[in-house]
Amino acid sequence: MAQNPLPDHPMRYALANELHARPFPVLDPPCRAMYLAIKKLENAAERDRSEDRAHLIALLDRHGAPHPPPGADHYFGRLGRGTLKWEQHTEFVTYTLFAPEQQADAFAGELFNLFPRDWLSEAPGKVVTSCIVEVMSVAPEDREKTMARYFPSWFVPESLSVSAVADSSAVVAGDFQIDEHGHTRFAVLARPDTTPTRVGRVVQRVLEIETYKSMAMLTLPRARAVSATVARLDRELSDLATGMAEESEQATEVLHRLLAMTAEIEALSSATAFRFGAYEAYEAIVTQRIGALREERIADRQLMGEFMMRRFDPAMRTCRSAKGRLAELSGRAERAANLLRTRVDVANQAQNVEVLRKMDRRAALQLRLQETVEGLSVVAISYYAVNLAAGLLSPVGHALHLEKTDLVAILTLPVIAGVWFMVRRIRNRVASGHDEHG
Template sequence: MVLYRLASRLGVSNRKLSGVWAGPASAFGGTSAFVHRSCSSASSSLARQNGHDAHEVDLMHHHSGVSGDLYAIIYANGTAHKDTASTASPSSLVSEPRPLPTPLLNPFPMTPATVNNFAVMKRLNHPMRKQLANEILFRPLQHITSPARISMFALLHRQGEGEGRVDSMDGRKAEEAVGIDPIKAVTSLCRRYAIPEPAVGQRYFHADVGPFQLRWERSEEFSSFVFIQSPEHYIHPFDTPASCPQFNVSLDNAFETSVFSCLPSDWIETLPSSIICAAHVTVVKGDEGDPPPSQRQLREMFAHNYVVGSYMHSKSARVFTDCRIHSDGFGRILVQDLASRSVGRLIHQMLELDVYRILALLGLPVATEVTGRVDAIQAQQHHILKTINRIQSPQEESKLLQELTEMVLSSEQMFAQAQIRFSATNQYYQILEERLQHLREERIDGIQPLGSFVHYRMNPAIRTCQSAEYRAEELCKSLQRTADLLQTRVFVELEESKASRMSEMQKNSVMKLQLSEAVEGLSFICLSYYTAQLLNTIFKALVSLGVLSISADCCMAIALPFVIGSVWAGLRLCKQRMRTHASRLFRKLEQERSTPIKAAAKAGQGQAGGKGDRNHL
């Protein structure tokens, strides 16, 4: 099939080239995959020899329409034209290389100066420059002309493939899918048809695999596979698998077959069981003056279901669908091309509309579950509020506060998990509305427009998700307020208990002080009495020895005031020394306690000063 495309590029008719290649099965082993594989290897080797890398060959394919597989054949036969191609043999096409003129394939030839500049720029580039520059080129639109058949399915990523969104409130992931990963499925299909595989980490890939075109795209939460068939895939019989019927598209047989039937059955069996959306799109050719399909035709094509549709892109096409899953597991979309131009953008928008419509509804089961749990938690909250006024003991308050804290934690966890899904739902619905606006719908008489149907059916579901999100958020706030109220009550009671204990301690301190003063007075009396008795004994002894000429009682009367004053002064001095010692000990303890705090504050000031110095510098 590659050679037939080459013939169309060089102006050679398909009939003449079919005459030249009368025996392609014997020359290339009977399969087009061998031709494709040979061209791919030749293109890569010749590209390297002539200063092109794989990225440049891809750019040639996008900008000039010449694919990397044709590079080897065109480069070897650059001067071929209709007359020479009609009489050439398979061996002569690759035996005499004649370079193509530079402006066609390499308008910017690689020179030593160019290579040097490339090396310098590669060193000077920011690490993210290439990735950011290629971001707007990440998803190029596919060129699709009528008639055509398209099959698409989208796979949700399993745990560990994407962000791993939670689809249930108990923290479990979606049921583990059985099968290989989407990227492995793409790689397996590429190996089967002997075409280059996508690079590691690549998020978009498209290739011509013979009976159809493959488009694979990886998003954050899902991967989509799009298979496109057009008449050019049936130019030569040996390119048509036995399982694929001849290409013939009309309103009468719009959905009798599909591209999906051309896929290898063993490859389909290896796909993960996580298809979230699947659709068949049939593009039929028409004119601006053609009437829309009749109600009978629409009923037959869509299994007697309710059909919606509109004019799209300023009446350049009509689109009909029923938004249902049919017996083969696929939805159906009919596109009637009225402008005879590429409908790739329209097909891309309709497929995105179908996928995002389903993804936006993934939040509805979560909303239902959240609503049930919110109702249950609110009932418990009302019971707690009624119980608060009947609490009689601190133990009951502590138990109730613990129960309320567990409810707050449970509700916060539920809200955090649900908000991931609700946020995705809001984003998908916003994208859905943008795609509907880009379609530029116009009404078809007698048929409900697609946009009004989608809004009418999806708005209640989206509002249910928004209501569940709002209720969960308000429940968390209400539980937090209830917990704060109960904590405040417990705190007030604790403060009252502390105040009563402090009052009792103060009373005890006053009593101890009074008792201490009483003991101190008794001690003064006792010390004075025993000191006086001791002096009286001494005075009596001195009178007996004749040392004193007066009686002992007179001496005692004279000495008694001095005894009392000495005892009082001694007790006072002892009490003052004890206070001085206690104050010194207290100051020492305070100094030891404040030293680490001062050191930390000084260190903090030093760091702040250092930062200030650095800022000043």
């Protein structure tokens, strides 16, 4: 067949290989799976992932195992007498050990000895979940006898869920309790004719349900704290809204308080946005993985899906409620701020109009005062100018046989007219100069 002459997208092979990079484990019962999920307490999504790889390499070096390629986010290989599967996720990293069954005490956790204590203490994070899955090969006719023999000592009856899964090819049991060794226990009773690949898929889904359930539950304490804060802010917003309706307080002061509250709400929204978004994704994965098991009831026993509906779903509803209340409060605060801002703007405009009116009245008063002063100035200047001119022209008056009073009478009107014209000209010049610079 001729090779495709079209050039490949640079990411084509990488993306195609990504679909096959994390295969399900292949498990042949009887065997066990030991599982750890480790997460940093803060900013786990932004952690330095090279620390995760360095911690993995330190474990591999303890057992002389080969290293993963540089920058790898998953690994699958031999570790001691078991097989290790390591995966990096957005917020956490997981270690899963698979090994043949070699001890009678199913949940003693002896396989965890492959994780040295000092190595665990140096982990870049804290344990979110730790699981042991006991995988047994049990014929359908022996299931009830096996469950009656082992389950009372393995699990807490009050929270135990038991169901047939994957077309009744296996039975999955678990109580989601943390035992005295710090592990959550699960049991998988596979039919003898169930393929190792199918057994691996069932075990993988059980581990994913426990992991993503735990990751989703991390949001619950934050949701409760947010609910308490939202309740307080809701009361404060209601008080402010009442004050706005009654106009009992200065609008500007209320606006400042409202803007401070809005800033607090936005800060809370920003701080919880990732956590609230993450729990929704994790909850969806839990629901999908339970659906993929295709549970069937065994006698009157509780299904895993029913356990989640009774214990897990209420916690998720609390998270949804907190997220919704916070978003609703943010919208209310924003609408109240916009309304109050409009009121303040209208009040400011009214104040500006009143200020302009006062300025107009003051300008009119100043104009009248100026005109009065100008009139008085014309009279005063004219008085002195007439007397000065009469004094200067007295020789001419004697020559014309005019008395001083006659001379003053003759000079008064022209002098007043000249002074008035001069004052008007000066005022007009000053006014025009002010207009040019204004």
